[in-house]
Amino acid sequence: MAVALVGLPGAGKSAVGRRLAQRLQFPFIDSDDLIERRIGCSIRDYFEREGEQSFRDVEQTVIAELAASAEGIVSTGGGAVLREANRLQLHNHFHVIYLRSSPEDLFRRLRHDVKRPLLQVADPLGRLHELYAARDPLYRQAAHDVVETGRPSVAMLVNIIVMQLELAGVIPPGSRSDPTG
Ligand SMILES: Nc1ncnc2c1ncn2[C@@H]1O[C@H](COP(=O)(O)OP(=O)(O)O)[C@@H](O)[C@H]1O
Numbered sequence: 508m509a510v511a512l513v514g515l516p517g518a519g520k521s522a523v524g525r526r527l528a529q530r531l532q533f534p535f536i537d538s539d540d541l542i543e544r545r546i547g548c549s550i551r552d553y554f555e556r557e558g559e560q561s562f563r564d565v566e567q568t569v570i571a572e573l574a575a576s577a578e579g580i581v582s583t584g585g586g587a588v589l590r591e592a593n594r595l596q597l598h599n600h601f602h603v604i605y606l607r608s609s610p611e612d613l614f615r616r617l618r619h620d621v622k623r624p625l626l627q628v629a630d631p632l633g634r635l636h637e638l639y640a641a642r643d644p645l646y647r648q649a650a651h652d653v654v655e656t657g658r659p660s661v662a663m664l665v666n667i668i669v670m671q672l673e674l675a676g677v678i679p680p681g682s683r684s685d686p687t688g
């Protein structure tokens with residue numbers, strides 16, 4: 508069982524992925540955590556020191572490794588779909604779910620964020636609009652399913668995704684029962 512979550516920064520890939528993994532009792536892997544362990548510093552510092560392309564090279568290596576053998580729920584970084592090789596690797600190994608969110612929702616969730624280098628600009632909402640326009644088609648290319656994240660809470664999104672995974676035959680029927688009620 509291998510599921511990957513893709514989407515813009517703030518889409519809920521980590522928050523939803525962690526809860527989904529707990530619910531299904533599968534390992535949770537945050538690919539940005541793996542990258543930070545490899546580079547030995549925060550992604551934000553690495554962007555400043557080495558530049559975005561160098562970060563994308565590390566990201567591509569980590570995605571290729573995950574796509575070779577990872578099991579469980581993987582939360583990817585927002586730019587993981589930028590390279591075609593990554594999109595193909597993700598699509599072929601994982602059941603990929605695109606957590607779609609509007610730039611306005613993302614802005615609301617991330618307005619106090621200081622960790623995401625691409626949003627440390629004078630006009631983060633404008634940047635989110637640009638990222639959405641450039642990437643929405645790429646997330647759709649990589650994904651098997653699209654889930655709207657605008658209204659549902661994280662807990663509701665977990666329920667929606669469990670249902671989709673059952674319908675797609677990725678997990679057996681019956682996984683839907685929520686132990687917390
Ligand atoms: N559907 C949602 N409703 C409300 N808040 C959310 C939702 N999804 C994510 N969040 C919140 O938005 C913030 C960013 O989510 P996160 O999971 O870190 O995004 P990503 O990993 O996709 O960048 C977190 O504080 C998270 O709790």
Ligand SMILES: O=C(O)C1=C[C@@H](OP(=O)(O)O)[C@@H](O)[C@H](O)C1
Nearest residue numbers: 515516517550584585586623624
């Ligand atoms: O959108 C992007 O290009 C990036 C998103 C970040 O991950 P999140 O989507 O978890 O913020 C992280 O990988 C890096 O800062 C680049």
